[in-house]
Amino acid sequence: MTRTWFITGGTPGGFGMAFADAALEIGDRVALTARRPAELTDWAQQHGERVLVLPLDVTDTEQVREAVRATEDHFGGIDVLVNNAGRGWFGSIEGMADAAVRKMFELNFFAVLSVIRAALPGMRARGSGWVVNMSSVTGLRGVTGFGHYSATKAAIEAITEVLRDEVEPLGIRVMAVEPGAFRTRAYAGFGHEPIEESIPEYGTLLEQVRDTMAEQDGAQPGDPRRGVRAVVAAMAEDPPPRRLILGSGGYDTVVGTLEEALAEVRAHEKLSRGADFPPES
Numbered sequence: 001m002t003r004t005w006f007i008t009g010g011t012p013g014g015f016g017m018a019f020a021d022a023a024l025e026i027g028d029r030v031a032l033t034a035r036r037p038a039e040l041t042d043w044a045q046q047h048g049e050r051v052l053v054l055p056l057d058v059t060d061t062e063q064v065r066e067a068v069r070a071t072e073d074h075f076g077g078i079d080v081l082v083n084n085a086g087r088g089w090f091g092s093i094e095g096m097a098d099a100a101v102r103k104m105f106e107l108n109f110f111a112v113l114s115v116i117r118a119a120l121p122g123m124r125a126r127g128s129g130w131v132v133n134m135s136s137v138t139g140l141r142g143v144t145g146f147g148h149y150s151a152t153k154a155a156i157e158a159i160t161e162v163l164r165d166e167v168e169p170l171g172i173r174v175m176a177v178e179p180g181a182f183r184t185r186a187y188a189g190f191g192h193e194p195i196e197e198s199i200p201e202y203g204t205l206l207e208q209v210r211d212t213m214a215e216q217d218g219a220q221p222g223d224p225r226r227g228v229r230a231v232v233a234a235m236a237e238d239p240p241p242r243r244l245i246l247g248s249g250g251y252d253t254v255v256g257t258l259e260e261a262l263a264e265v266r267a268h269e270k271l272s273r274g275a276d277f278p279p280e281s
Contacts, residue, residue, distance in 0.1 A: 003028045004075040006068065008058055008115060009085030010034035012043070014184045015134060016084040018224040022232055023080070024050060031071040031078070033058070033085075058085045058111035068118040080130040080235075081119045083112045088149040090209050095199035101148050108152035109159075116163070120172070127171040130235060133160045135176045135243075137250040141257040145209030157243075164242060176243040177231055180250025182222030222247040 005023040009016040010032040017040075020030045024047055033056035034040055044051045052074050054067045071078055086108045089100055116131060123129030138146060139153030157176055164174035195206050227246040234244045245251045265272070 003079035004031065004071065004077060005029070005080040005082060006031045006071050006078045006119060007082040007084055008033050008056065010040055010053070011185060012039055015179070015182070015224050015228065016082070017043070018228040019082050019084065021225070022228045026232065029075055031075065033067055058115060059106050061114045064114045065118050068115070072122055077122050077126060078119050078129070080132065081115065082132045082134065083115055084134045085111065086134065088146055090145045090206060091148065091197060092145070092199060092202040092206065093147040095197045095202050096148055097196065097198070104148055105152055108149070109155045112156060113159070120167070123172050124170050129172045131163065131172065131174045132231065133174070133176050135160070135178045137178050137180045137245065137253055139178060140254050145206055173240060175234065175240060178243060178245050178250060178254065179227060180222055180245070180247035180253065181216060181220040182224050182227060182247065183220040184224055
């Protein structure tokens with residue numbers, strides 16, 4: 001059966017485009033959204049009626065509804081939703097401007113909710129569908145200098161976990177995908193990013209963060225196309241995984257984090273259990 005994918009964040013060279021190409025390779029159809037749809041014109045012309053490119057700022061709830069509605073009208077429905085749009089800014093927990101923090105949550109979290117809420121009614125009506133939320137390894141282990149970004153991804157982890165349980169009885173499957181360092185354009189601007197930090201004590205730390213990200217640009221070990229193929233393969237498993245880590249570095253980081261966390265929890269079991277009322281109470 002031919003499926004229709006609705007993919008946000010269609011930046012050339014990124015995960016969104018990789019998802020679109022992978023879906024087309026297996027014979028499916030794609031609605032790909034982008035803030036700058038003109039960048040996708042040449043790509044779309046290669047695929048004719050199997051592709052629909054839509055302008056979309058995912059932080060605009062009404063635009064989200066219009067894009068979902070246009071896709072459903074054009075293709076008859078959405079079978080796979082990939083929430084891929086997002087961005088990371090760096091800054092200290094204490095010093096990042098409130099407006100920047102809220103902007104990041106609007107894009108990385110609240111916009112994801114808007115797209116999910118717009119797409120779910122059609123999936124519920126058909127009794128089937130897939131929601132793939134692109135999270136990050138940082139959602140499971142925060143990264144110094146990217147505390148607020150890590151928080152947005154941790155929020156995606158939590159909402160994905162609960163959503164899965166809510167919609168599974170309705171025939172809808174949900175997966176969180178946590179990439180590590182992948183060779184997309186995500187790191188491309190870091191060498192030119194100004195450090196907007198209100199507290200001088202964090203300046204040196206953030207300079208190191210910025211320089212490290214700039215040095216990694218173009219040398220990240222993860223291949224977006226291979227990563228997306230892994231997601232497609234995981235979706236076909238029975239049962240599919242609840243979450244999928246992408247990349248060897250990300251895998252090692254997550255496994256180490258979870259093992260450390262479990263060891264620490266167990267080391268303090270007596271304190272944890274001692275917080276209950278005594279059995280005779």
